[in-house]
Amino acid sequence: MSRGTIVDIANELKISPSTVSRALRDHPDISKKTKHRVIETAERLDYFPDSLAQGLKSRKTNTIGIIVPEIRHHYFSSAISGIEEVTYRSDFTIMVCQSNEDYQREEINLRALVSNRMAGLLISISQTTTSGGHFDILRRRGIPIVFFDRINDSIEGSQVIVNDYQGAFDAASHLAERGYKRIAHIAGPSTISIGRNRFLGYRDALEQHDLPFSSELVVEGGFRENDGKVGINKLLSLSKKPDAVFAVNDPVAIGAYSVLKERKFKIPDDIALVGFSNNPISALLEPPLTTVNQPSYEIGKTAASLLLEQIHSEEKHPVPVIKEYQTQLIIRKSS
Amino acid sequence: MSRGTIVDIANELKISPSTVSRALRDHPDISKKTKHRVIETAERLDYFPDSLAQGLKSRKTNTIGIIVPEIRHHYFSSAISGIEEVTYRSDFTIMVCQSNEDYQREEINLRALVSNRMAGLLISISQTTTSGGHFDILRRRGIPIVFFDRINDSIEGSQVIVNDYQGAFDAASHLAERGYKRIAHIAGPSTISIGRNRFLGYRDALEQHDLPFSSELVVEGGFRENDGKVGINKLLSLSKKPDAVFAVNDPVAIGAYSVLKERKFKIPDDIALVGFSNNPISALLEPPLTTVNQPSYEIGKTAASLLLEQIHSEEKHPVPVIKEYQTQLIIRKSS
DNA sequence: ATGAAAGCGCTAACAG
DNA sequence: CTGTTAGCGCTTTCAT
Numbered sequence: 001m002s003r004g005t006i007v008d009i010a011n012e013l014k015i016s017p018s019t020v021s022r023a024l025r026d027h028p029d030i031s032k033k034t035k036h037r038v039i040e041t042a043e044r045l046d047y048f049p050d051s052l053a054q055g056l057k058s059r060k061t062n063t064i065g066i067i068v069p070e071i072r073h074h075y076f077s078s079a080i081s082g083i084e085e086v087t088y089r090s091d092f093t094i095m096v097c098q099s100n101e102d103y104q105r106e107e108i109n110l111r112a113l114v115s116n117r118m119a120g121l122l123i124s125i126s127q128t129t130t131s132g133g134h135f136d137i138l139r140r141r142g143i144p145i146v147f148f149d150r151i152n153d154s155i156e157g158s159q160v161i162v163n164d165y166q167g168a169f170d171a172a173s174h175l176a177e178r179g180y181k182r183i184a185h186i187a188g189p190s191t192i193s194i195g196r197n198r199f200l201g202y203r204d205a206l207e208q209h210d211l212p213f214s215s216e217l218v219v220e221g222g223f224r225e226n227d228g229k230v231g232i233n234k235l236l237s238l239s240k241k242p243d244a245v246f247a248v249n250d251p252v253a254i255g256a257y258s259v260l261k262e263r264k265f266k267i268p269d270d271i272a273l274v275g276f277s278n279n280p281i282s283a284l285l286e287p288p289l290t291t292v293n294q295p296s297y298e299i300g301k302t303a304a305s306l307l308l309e310q311i312h313s314e315e316k317h318p319v320p321v322i323k324e325y326q327t328q329l330i331i332r333k334s335s
Numbered sequence: 336m337s338r339g340t341i342v343d344i345a346n347e348l349k350i351s352p353s354t355v356s357r358a359l360r361d362h363p364d365i366s367k368k369t370k371h372r373v374i375e376t377a378e379r380l381d382y383f384p385d386s387l388a389q390g391l392k393s394r395k396t397n398t399i400g401i402i403v404p405e406i407r408h409h410y411f412s413s414a415i416s417g418i419e420e421v422t423y424r425s426d427f428t429i430m431v432c433q434s435n436e437d438y439q440r441e442e443i444n445l446r447a448l449v450s451n452r453m454a455g456l457l458i459s460i461s462q463t464t465t466s467g468g469h470f471d472i473l474r475r476r477g478i479p480i481v482f483f484d485r486i487n488d489s490i491e492g493s494q495v496i497v498n499d500y501q502g503a504f505d506a507a508s509h510l511a512e513r514g515y516k517r518i519a520h521i522a523g524p525s526t527i528s529i530g531r532n533r534f535l536g537y538r539d540a541l542e543q544h545d546l547p548f549s550s551e552l553v554v555e556g557g558f559r560e561n562d563g564k565v566g567i568n569k570l571l572s573l574s575k576k577p578d579a580v581f582a583v584n585d586p587v588a589i590g591a592y593s594v595l596k597e598r599k600f601k602i603p604d605d606i607a608l609v610g611f612s613n614n615p616i617s618a619l620l621e622p623p624l625t626t627v628n629q630p631s632y633e634i635g636k637t638a639a640s641l642l643l644e645q646i647h648s649e650e651k652h653p654v655p656v657i658k659e660y661q662t663q664l665i666i667r668k669s670s
Numbered sequence: 671a672t673g674a675a676a677g678c679g680c681t682a683a684c685a686g
Numbered sequence: 687c688t689g690t691t692a693g694c695g696c697t698t699t700c701a702t
Contacts, residue, residue, distance in 0.1 A: 286621025
């Protein structure tokens with residue numbers, strides 16, 4: 001089991017560890033000849049720099065923490081892909097955790113990442129996270145944070161988001177303009193930014209189109225496929241069923257979609273359906289799903305760039321930045 | 336910017352750092368009273384254990400490295416989800432890298448993970464990785480490795496795989512038994528285990544069903560959606576087109592699928608299609624895709640458990656284990 | 671152009 | 687039950 005440290009190289013060459021360290025980092029003071037000898041010996045001894053020792057010494061690491069509700073959801077895995085793409089080019093590595101939509105687990109993940117001395121955090125909060133108190137430790141330690149998608153207003157931090165309100169407004173308006181009269185909404189938790197904003201966009205679109213708002217047409221749930229199934233079943237049990245449904249995101253829309261198919265409802269003739277996210281799957285359904293595009297990969301890249309900027313910034317507490325992407329309604333055959 | 340180290344706690348309480356360290360780790364030698372005082376002070380001073388220092392001291396970390404071709408592909412994000420689920424419960428964190436199907440990038444990722452002193456590696460190799468020389472550093476340093484999905488035989492390591500050969504054999508046999516005569520295969524790289532084995536299963540199934548093997552019916556490509564598009568276009572340009580296609584995986588099948596739809600071929604009447612992976616999307620297509628089930632989430636969990644076992648094992652070089660999951664043909668309407 | 675020495679935060683002999 | 691000491695691997699003044 002080989003080792004190979006800077007000291008080993010130094011002993012081998014009868015020079016001091018500090019010279020080796022400098023040679024390895026291409027310090028101008030060191031002679032070409034010494035550098036060559038050091039590099040050669042380093043390879044021969046199978047030397048690998050120890051990031052732990054470097055981090056301990058310098059009091060900083062090249063590790064970025066990421067916390068998302070669930071890695072396997074397309075939106076998040078796509079964002080993580082984008083993040084990795086950016087961090088890779090800056091020689092940072094990512095530590096990825098999932099909260100499983102659970103506030104406590106989010107907190108535990110956060111502590112683990114702080115212990116690992118992450119240089120910064122990228123997070124999309126869990127659907128059960130209502131207060132942001134646990135993020136205080138980051139501020140106290142000067143660790144920058146960038147929220148993406150699901151933000152938390154109670155703590156200072158940069159944000160990369162989309163105009164959820166407008167996207168939802170467009171989606172619901174589209175349904176109204178198509179002539180649907182009883183437009184329902186399978187909503188996300190109202191405690192979460194995107195849940196609240198998409199609901200507000202929906203509500204205001206109805207008002208704008210002189211459609212009555214009816215609370216029985218709004219069912220609140222989570223962000224997963226199963227929440228869509230539960231939601232649509234509730235709506236279908238109404239004495240006056242909706243003729244169109246706007247779902248808070250694509251997983252929820254797809255849950256509703258599969259129930260509708262199973263129960264032999266024709267989409268869009270019996271019930272129209274609109275989602276939000278533009279998961280790749282939505283285009284391949286039959287009929288393909290009308291949805292609101294959210295560039296998850298790009299959002300990941302932007303969030304990572306923003307975080308890296310703040311990490312490299314001299315400010316101990318950089319001014320929070322908010323980047324808002326514009327959504328785009330993609331009209332397909334389901335509406 | 337607060338700090339709070341063991342030494343700070345020690346100074347505060349006028350005791351020694353070692354006592355604090357022991358109290359924090361609930362060492363039996365330390366009195367209840369001291370422990371309480373330490374814990375209380377630790378909280379007051381916002382103490383966080385420093386994993387870097389611990390790792391440097393103990394020469395081991397609680398970090399697992401993961402390298403996959405692309406995080407955003409469903410198969411991999413699902414496996415990563417499973418891995419995280421297991422490592423989370425064992426207080427390990429995961430560092431996730433993507434190779435982008437590029438051998439060189441895989442190597443760079445590997446070096447970064449070694450520098451970070453990962454305790455073990457989980458990897459699905461890139462499609463351009465043909466030799467396993469770069470994994471030698473792991474053996475030299477006693478870092479256990481578990482391959483999943485795409486393995487590399489040239490290096491010793493445990494493996495979590497599925498019976499690719501049998502799965503492919505079943506898929507192609509199914510097409511033969513349905514009466515298709517010109518069954519094509521959009522194959523993966525023959526240099527990669529799963530590409531080779533799935534091809535062999537296909538070839539042997541034809542033979543078993545007395546169908547002639549024709550090399551013009553086999554087009555080799557990569558594992559991505561676009562490879563499916565390219566592949567199907569090649570097949571459609573043959574003077575004698577195939578009447579059925581078996582794709583190396585679901586992304587490739589879906590690429591083919593979208594071209595077929597675009598070009599107005601009826602599935603399965605004009606051309607039947609079978610995939611491999613059982614991505615959730617495959618069930619929702621119209622017609623839904625016949626495919627071979629591969630439990631990616633479970634595979635991730637198993638691979639992680641296996642790796643943790645080896646990490647905790649006393650053996651410096653644990654005997655490699657091979658776990659093979661059985662695939663399952665899922666017959667839907669596309670065949 | 672190179673070396674000596676100190677220290678990042680923590681733990682584990684060893685000593686008492 | 688608690689303290690002293692040394693050291694994990696590296697970088698960085700401060701000499702020379």
